[in-house]
Amino acid sequence: MLTIKCAKCKTKLYKYHKIGKGKLLKSHKTRIKKIYNLKKEDRQYKCSCGNAVGTDEGEFIKMSNQAFTYTGTKES
Template identity: 50%
Template structure:
């Protein structure tokens, strides 16, 4: 059943919702040795649970199989899950700010 015309959001409402999503540039570092691992553009607030591959700006990690590792201490910080890396909590720290 189609929506009545008054129930559809206008294009201006959609643009306002997209612009209200917070974006941030984060630097991800190894928790063990403090080596810089990634520069990542995070969308939305909350914990960094997944690093989407298309949002990674700079990547300094080493990849071994499906694991994302710190190049200095070989700590596993993430696991490849297709379009994103599932991050292992406690193995990395983030620094950055929301725009």
């Protein structure tokens, strides 16, 4: 389970169940387990500080690489 955080202000955004060893390029909405501080404006998902962390693509969120950090473990 990964905890996704804003790269700008270090605020927790959400908990995500990552499957596989690769990079976090997309967050599937069905695997988001708990939302802490993530808001949607138009098609952009943003932190409360205004940092855009991803774009809504329907079933998943396309993540912006430099906009977030994460802690936790990935499931193989």
